[in-house]
Amino acid sequence: MRFSEWFPYYQAIRQEFGFSTEQDQVAANIxxxxxxxxxxxxxxxxxxxxxxxxxxxxxGDSLDSKIKYIKKNRTYVKIAANGATRTLIENHITPDIVVTDLDSDPAVLKKAEKAGAIMVVHGHSDNIQALKTLVPKFRRVLGTTQVMPVESVFNFGGFTDGDRCVFMADELGAKEIILVGMEFGDRIGQSSKNIITDVELKRAKLKTGKRLLEMLAKRSRSHLFDTSARPIRGFTHLDSSS
Incomplete structure (x- = not known):
């Protein structure tokens, strides 16, 4: 998705949540x-x-029940959204890529990278201190932003870690994208992050992420599947029990 196409969506998100474009850009530059x-x-x-x-x-809440499915399909490219990394590592699964804004357990993120995961780190106005503290501890990083791209920091589209994974995979030409443990309802998975200080804000962000994926589904070049009981509109339900 070109930046000019993404930016109106970002502006709506910024207005809804009160983000600062200027501070988001500062984070990208840092x-x-x-x-x-x-x-x-x-x-x-x-x-x-x-x-x-x-x-x-x-x-999401269903992730624990999907571990067998993930292990069965180890040859697929495994992209973990932030907090999901802990569950994967605890089940001896190394993600190929971790997409994170650094608000989950740093020790788990570092362990995933040491095991071979590529770290895709997102910068925004609320995590500038985490960027300064944690990014120097990673060996190799690809950066992302939700505002204007700068050197080595890309904008694939997307808002939460989860939907940003999907935007990235679509932009980079994935043949098929299968959502696993990606619920966007009112329930928040225990692995989502260490401490959720504002549950209602988290729910609002998840709803925004869901809307963005519904938009992406209308234009995606990838075949889109969802293993959840209530698949996102535009994604084909995939039975992960067999």
């Missing part, structure tokens, strides 16, 4: 400087994703 000497090129992710079947793994 992230760019932090990863200048260790940034991954976009082609690294393209080679990983293009033409492949990808599992987008979220931290």
């Amino acid at each position: 992230l760019s400087k932090l990863i200048k000497r260790k940034a991954l090129g976009i082609k690294v992710l393209q080679r990983k994703i293009a033409g492949k079947t990808t599992l987008i793994i979220g931290a």
Whole structure:
């Protein structure tokens, strides 16, 4: 998705949640400087994703019940959304890619990277201190932003870690995208993040993420599937029990 196409969606999100475009841009610039000497090129992710079947793994309530399915399909590209990383690591599954804004357990994120996961780190106005503290501890990073892209920091579209995974996989040419543990309802999975201080805000963000995925489904070049009981509109239900 071109930045000019994404920006009106971002502006609506900014107005709804009261974000600052200027501070989001500051975060992108800081992230760019932090990863200048260790940034991954976009082609690294393209080679990983293009033409492949990808599992987008979220931290929803159903994730524990999907572990067997994930292990059965280990050859698929496994993209973990932030808090889902803990459940995967605890079940001896190494994600190929972790998409994170750094609000989950840093020790788990570092363990995933050490095991071989590519870290895709998102910068926004609320995590500037986390960027400064944690990004230097990673070896190789690809950065993302929700505002104007800068050097080594890309804008694939998307808002929450989960839907941003999907936007990224679609943009980089995934053949199939399968959502696993990606519930966008009122219930919040226990693995979602360490501490949720504002449950209603989290729910509102999930609803926005769902709307964005419904929009993406209308224009996606990938085949889209959802293993949840109530699939997102535009995604084909996939039975993960067999």
